[in-house]
Amino acid sequence: MTPRKPTITxxxxxxxxxxxxxxxxxxxxxxVTEATRSRVLAAAEKLGYTGPDPRAASLRRGxxxxxxxxxxxxxxxxxxxxxxxxxMDGLADAVAPEGAALLLLRDGVGAPGGPTLTxxxxxxxxLVGCSxxxxxxxxxxxxxxxxxxxxxxxxxxxxxxxxxxxxxAQRRAAEHLRDLGHTDVVMLALPQDARREAxxxxxxxxAAITIDVTRDRLAGLRxxxxxxxxxxxxxxxxxxGVEAARQILAAHRPTAIVAQSDLLAAxxxxxxEELGMxxxxxxxxxxxxxxxxxxxxxxxxxxxxxxxxxxxxxxGDAVAAMLAGRDPAPVELTCRFRRGDTTGPPRAD
Amino acid sequence: MTPRKPTITxxxxxxxxxxxxxxxxxxxxxxVTEATRSRVLAAAEKLGYTGPDPRAASLRRGxxxxxxxxxxxxxxxxxxxxxxxxxMDGLADAVAPEGAALLLLRDGVGAPGGPTLTxxxxxxxxLVGCSxxxxxxxxxxxxxxxxxxxxxxxxxxxxxxxxxxxxxAQRRAAEHLRDLGHTDVVMLALPQDARREAxxxxxxxxAAITIDVTRDRLAGLRxxxxxxxxxxxxxxxxxxGVEAARQILAAHRPTAIVAQSDLLAAxxxxxxEELGMxxxxxxxxxxxxxxxxxxxxxxxxxxxxxxxxxxxxxxGDAVAAMLAGRDPAPVELTCRFRRGDTTGPPRAD
DNA sequence: TTGTATGCGTTATCAC
DNA sequence: GTGATAACGCATACAA
Numbered sequence: 001m002t003p004r005k006p007t008i009t010x011x012x013x014x015x016x017x018x019x020x021x022x023x024x025x026x027x028x029x030x031x032v033t034e035a036t037r038s039r040v041l042a043a044a045e046k047l048g049y050t051g052p053d054p055r056a057a058s059l060r061r062g063x064x065x066x067x068x069x070x071x072x073x074x075x076x077x078x079x080x081x082x083x084x085x086x087x088m089d090g091l092a093d094a095v096a097p098e099g100a101a102l103l104l105l106r107d108g109v110g111a112p113g114g115p116t117l118t119x120x121x122x123x124x125x126x127l128v129g130c131s132x133x134x135x136x137x138x139x140x141x142x143x144x145x146x147x148x149x150x151x152x153x154x155x156x157x158x159x160x161x162x163x164x165x166x167x168x169a170q171r172r173a174a175e176h177l178r179d180l181g182h183t184d185v186v187m188l189a190l191p192q193d194a195r196r197e198a199x200x201x202x203x204x205x206x207a208a209i210t211i212d213v214t215r216d217r218l219a220g221l222r223x224x225x226x227x228x229x230x231x232x233x234x235x236x237x238x239x240x241g242v243e244a245a246r247q248i249l250a251a252h253r254p255t256a257i258v259a260q261s262d263l264l265a266a267x268x269x270x271x272x273e274e275l276g277m278x279x280x281x282x283x284x285x286x287x288x289x290x291x292x293x294x295x296x297x298x299x300x301x302x303x304x305x306x307x308x309x310x311x312x313x314x315x316g317d318a319v320a321a322m323l324a325g326r327d328p329a330p331v332e333l334t335c336r337f338r339r340g341d342t343t344g345p346p347r348a349d
Numbered sequence: 350m351t352p353r354k355p356t357i358t359x360x361x362x363x364x365x366x367x368x369x370x371x372x373x374x375x376x377x378x379x380x381v382t383e384a385t386r387s388r389v390l391a392a393a394e395k396l397g398y399t400g401p402d403p404r405a406a407s408l409r410r411g412x413x414x415x416x417x418x419x420x421x422x423x424x425x426x427x428x429x430x431x432x433x434x435x436x437m438d439g440l441a442d443a444v445a446p447e448g449a450a451l452l453l454l455r456d457g458v459g460a461p462g463g464p465t466l467t468x469x470x471x472x473x474x475x476l477v478g479c480s481x482x483x484x485x486x487x488x489x490x491x492x493x494x495x496x497x498x499x500x501x502x503x504x505x506x507x508x509x510x511x512x513x514x515x516x517x518a519q520r521r522a523a524e525h526l527r528d529l530g531h532t533d534v535v536m537l538a539l540p541q542d543a544r545r546e547a548x549x550x551x552x553x554x555x556a557a558i559t560i561d562v563t564r565d566r567l568a569g570l571r572x573x574x575x576x577x578x579x580x581x582x583x584x585x586x587x588x589x590g591v592e593a594a595r596q597i598l599a600a601h602r603p604t605a606i607v608a609q610s611d612l613l614a615a616x617x618x619x620x621x622e623e624l625g626m627x628x629x630x631x632x633x634x635x636x637x638x639x640x641x642x643x644x645x646x647x648x649x650x651x652x653x654x655x656x657x658x659x660x661x662x663x664x665g666d667a668v669a670a671m672l673a674g675r676d677p678a679p680v681e682l683t684c685r686f687r688r689g690d691t692t693g694p695p696r697a698d
Numbered sequence: 699t700t701g702t703a704t705g706c707g708t709t710a711t712c713a714c
Numbered sequence: 715g716t717g718a719t720a721a722c723g724c725a726t727a728c729a730a
Contacts, residue, residue, distance in 0.1 A: 005494065007707055018717040023709055033715065050492045054470035055408040056707035059722050064404055064470060066415075066452065075441060076434040080643070085425040092424060092455065101465045103415065104451045106441065116450045121403035121413060121470065143399045145354065238644035266644065294429070295587035295615065295644045356723055367701040372725055382699065405723035408706055 015043035068122035072107040090309035094316020147322035169335035170220025187230035188259040241267020255346035262287035280344035300340035364392035417471035421456040431640040439658035443665020496671035518684035519569025536579035537608040590616020604695035611636035629693035649689035
């Protein structure tokens with residue numbers, strides 16, 4: 001039975017030094033004689049003192065070393081897309097040197113434990129894919145006066161954004177198709193809003209799109225093909241792409257499908273092949289992201305490469321800068337067009 | 350320019366109540382008159398007080414409301430497998446009612462910021478897939494006197510384990526194949542250790558397997574097919590399965606491949622089809638996990654269903670119990686055999 | 699139902 | 715290089 005966890009005061013007494021000195025031994029914030037240093041460490045070993053209590057330290061320092069990452073969907077949804085996990089890795093890498101770790105926060109309200117976002121000891125927050133439902137989270141965090149970075153979302157005034165040149169990039173893919181001679185293209189879009197309903201978009205629904213990425217990529221396509229139709233999938237995964245592409249191809253056979261993610265594109269390729277169409281001979285398909293699609297095999301998608309890890313890293317760097325009292329600039333990363341083997345000249349009908 | 354963030358004392362003064370009353374208004378731990386309550390809230394609004402400082406609260410309470418989840422690989426690796434993300438969701442759900450959130454911790458040492466595991470304000474830790482390299486993390490956490498739960502790993506004495514009946518379950522799949530008449534089966538295994546090298550296992554390498562899941566499932570197979578060979582893949586993803594299955598089938602054509610995960614099984618199916626083999630006519634394939642493999646399409650794997658979300662939930666419940674001072678029992682979840690359409694009688698050579 | 703008093707364990711600041 | 719002191723902001727036991 002332990003009587004009580006030893007504190008740094010106990011340790012200091014046992015080592016015959018002052019608490020401040022003991023503290024310095026652990027923080028390394030000031031020079032200490034090697035002699036006292038080892039004396040303190042020896043005492044710590046003997047007492048079973050494992051270092052300063054992080055809770056007390058964070059109160060005193062005013063820092064917890066924790067960065068909150070807020071998602072607006074279940075984690076399985078958030079992490080199904082390799083883009084997100086790459087981004088998370090980049091983010092984790094970028095904040096690690098600051099000694100920070102990532103706290104996973106789900107935006108969903110109505111959690112029985114209450115809104116953890118308001119009570120979590122975070123130094124900063126990263127909102128991922130800031131869509132409508134996240135506005136509330138944004139307000140909470142801002143009210144708390146916590147530095148915020150938004151990745152791929154419409155943050156509003158004064159909120160630091162890390163984004164992609166979604167519209168311009170998607171436009172490039174569209175131009176590629178146009179240059180190949182395509183005129184009849186359909187967009188296979190990401191969800192329009194948090195409801196994630198599948199279906200053809202309408203002017204009304206498009207006006208109400210709350211997910212920036214979806215809106216911007218659609219706009220990029222329309223820059224080149226103003227009257228192209230779009231079908232929204234239920235999410236960014238292969239089977240959603242298969243499903244959506246089946247619907248698209250059932251109605252009418254365009255010569256190209258412009259998918260808003262590589263996973264959706266992979267689904268489109270599969271759906272086309274199911275129907276006996278060859279890609280790219282009968283149907284060109286473009287993706288977006290430039291990730292390795294597990295299970296796609298040898299095929300190389302024509303796509304827009306986004307450096308997802310770099311996006312996370314940029315967010316992490318921005319967070320670090322804000323915590324250091326600096327005022328980092330927004331970042332817009334540029335996608336690189338990569339021609340693969342899934343696009344070609346349109347079939348001659 | 351804000352002079353200083355208001356504290357609960359400022360709030361109390363502004364509202365004309367005592368700090369304790371103000372505290373109660375936010376914690377709800379004791380009854381308060383509606384009048385004072387709204388008075389306090391109004392004052393909070395006016396002052397811009399957004400609630401108690403979590404850092405101070407956690408020091409005072411001795412709780413941070415944070416559960417650390419420790420992985421021994423990059424997040425992209427950890428989350429590539431749907432089993433993990435399901436587990437994380439289950440875990441998040443289970444701890445949410447306690448008001449807890451999950452802190453992502455990577456086991457990797459040598460992180461520039463230092464070992465965050467030793468300095469993170471966590472109330473409890475969950476180690477995922479506790480393999481050799483994680484022993485150090487386990488020790489750190491135990492030294493800190495923090496409750497630990499290990500998921501699918503060899504934790505050693507006195508550490509609460511949440512596991513699966515891996516061996517028995519895998520044995521069931523093997524029996525299924527045996528009953529169908531198979532005698533020539535090969536295992537497509539998960540990695541043997543953190544190095545994740547692909548290749549045939551040897552008696553020496555098998556003796557040195559540090560990943561429990563791999564070892565136990567292999568043992569389950571050997572219970573039925575004592576001399577079956579095994580080929581370790583580089584990870585649990587489809588392309589690793591394709592790659593490994595190609596190697597397996599290049600050497601020799603067994604009548605069945607027993608994969609240690611559904612993703613690997615999906616890869617095996619694909620590799621077989623590439624080679625012109627039909628599944629299950631020419632080759633039976635079994636998986637493990639029972640997850641939805643994105644992109645597998647209509648095919649239903651013969652597999653062992655593990656309730657991954659439930660596994661996470663069990664871990665979360667165990668954590669909650671330990672934090673409540675109780676002493677939960679280890680959990681061994683049972684997999685359910687599910688016959689799909691990827692197994693059948695062996696081909697007659 | 700509300701107020702008073704105390705300490706949670708640490709670290710920044712300043713002397714020495 | 716080391717020690718004394720004073721907060722950090724809050725939640726609880728207890729008294730009223």
